[in-house]
C-alpha cells in the first residue's frame with residue numbers, strides 16, 4: 301500500500317516536472333483528433349496530424365516537437381503553388397492566438413517524423429511532445445491508423 | 455535524456471534545413487523560379503515514353519488509349535501529399551462503383567531511384583486495386599512529365615536525404631486520349647467525381 305502510494309507520488313512528481321513548469325500559456329493548450337498513418341517499414345518519413353487549440357487568453361508559440369519514435373521530428377508545411385506544384389518545408393515557430401487553433405491536416409501543416417526508430421503499426425500509438433516558447437510541454441498520445449487513412453476517423 | 459538528444463538533433467537539423475529551404479524557395483517560388491508554363495498536357499497519342507508497371511509489364515502512353523484515364527505524379531517516400539492523393543483517388547473510385555473498372559488509373563513516380571517496380575507494387579497494394587504504379591529510367595520519367603506538362607525537382611534535405619517537389623494535380627483524359635481536365639490538389643472533393651464522370655461520358659459520346 302505504502303509502496304503503491306510512493307510510486308504514485310513519484311509519477312505525479314515526474315508529471316509535474318515535465319508539464320507543470322509551464323507558465324500560463326502552454327497550460328492552456330488542448331490537443332484534439334491526433335492521428336498518424338501507419339508506415340511501410342522504417343525508411344520513409346511518417347506524418348502525424350492534430351488540432352492544437354489555445355483555450356487561454358495569451359498567445360502560445362509552438363517551437364518544436366519530440367518523440368521517441370523519430371530522431372528528427374519537425375513541424376512541416378506543404379504548400380501547393382499556383383502551377384499545382386507541391387513542396388514541403390519546415391514551418392518554423394507557430395504562434396496560436398488566444399481562442400485560436402493550429403490545424404495539422406493533410407496537405408498543410410504536419411508533424412513530419414524523420415528517421416523513424418520503429419515501424420508505425422496500425423492499432424498502436426506513440427507519444428508526441430509539443431514544446432512551447434514558455435518552456436512548457438504538452439505530450440499527446442497519437443493513435444496510428446491505417447496506411448490509407450484520410451482523417452482522425454480513419 | 456533521450457528527449458534532450460532528439461531535441462539537439464532537431465535544432466541542428468532546423469538550421470541546416472533552413473538554408474536548404476531558402477534555396478528551394480528561391481528556385482521554386484522565389485525570384486529564381488523559371489517562368490510558369492501554362493500549357494495543357496498533350497493528347498496521350500502524342501506522348502512518347504517507355505516505362506514499366508508494378509507488375510513488370512512494359513507500358514507507355516499507348517497503353518492508356520481506348521479507355522478514360524486518370525494520371526498523377528508522386529513518389530512513395532512522400533509522407534503527406536501522395537498518400538493523401540492516393541486515398542482521395544481510392545475514395546473517388548469507390549464512389550464511381552462499377553464505372554471505376556472502365557478507367558486506367560496510373561501513379562507515375564518522379565523518384566525512380568528509390569521507387570523500383572517492387573516498391574511500387576507494395577505501395578499501390580495499400581490503395582484501390584484499379585491503381586497502377588509506373589516507374590522507369592530517369593530520362594523516360596522526364597519525357598512522361600514533359601508530355602503531361604508536369605514538373606518535379608529533387609530537393610536535398612538534412613543528412614544526405616532528399617524529397618521531391620512535384621505537380622500534385624490529377625490529370626483526366628477521355629478514351630480517345632484527349633486531355634479533359636485536371637483535379638487540383640486543393641479542390642473540394644465533391645468536384646472531383648463529377649469531373650471524372652465527364653471524362654467517362656466523353657467516351658460514350660466518342661463511341662456514338
Ligand SMILES: [Cu+2]
Pocket residue numbers: 376377388389410412533534
Ligand atoms: Cu514533411
